[in-house]
Amino acid sequence: MKQSLADLMAFMPPELVAEQLITKLGIEITEWSAERVVATMPVRGNLQPFGLLHGGATAALAETLGSLAAGAHVAPDGMLVGLELNVTHHRAAREGLVTGVCEPLHQGTQVGTYQITVRDHRDQLVSTARLTCLLRKRPGR
Template sequence: MERSTQSRPHQESSSLARDGAAAGLPPLAFPDEQLIDRMGIHITRWEEESVEATMPVAGNRQPFGLLHGGANAVLAETLGSVAASLYAGPTRLAVGLELSCTHHRAVTEGTVTGVATPVHRGRTTATYEIIVRDEAGRRSCTARLTCVLRDRPA
């Protein structure tokens, strides 16, 4: 994996720049050497109504060769947190409050894709449903993340 010492936009996909910029949303930038880098998570699309990312199964398996449930949780929390942060805007923070994941089917290879869509977006909380699918389009995990929305410290 490429590493640098500067913060950089996460732009592995041409659709990333097209979707966010076209919708007037801010560019996504993350500090280097974060969990999403270690997991191989790539945000491929972000809009007001959904955020999408991919994650490889390789490197994210549990000892029996299946995609680790914790990897699904990391993907889900990443997607929901990004979506809630976009909703919160530049003057507020979105902080994870509760995450639940239901694992429906095992995935042993390839790439999974997660999509976060809003369930509730209020003044102080935002809740997102995150659906993770395998390459055949089969649902492998359903997650729900609620974030608290707080004012940014001065």
């Protein structure tokens, strides 16, 4: 897909853009297609009480990337909803940026499954995730 997330959110009033989770977490999409989605997210501002990257923030990054890949797969006439998200945390991230990379495991007509890896600023594996989405044509299409 050639549109950026900013382009897709341009129709939204600025106060609603500020309320989006992707904005609050500081997620920046750097690559986006049906075959691969890449983004970064700062560790700072997304910490749990012990000073480590919050597992929920990592899960939100993973679901964002998988949803964007599924959206690119069903565009322009489809819609999707997440069915299952599984995240395994392998190592703590304490500083810098983490980078998430999403690639499809299966892209069907009704179900899409995506693998997401999250690595720290030293390229060490932080988490792996799998997102499964239900894919549908939009009503009336």
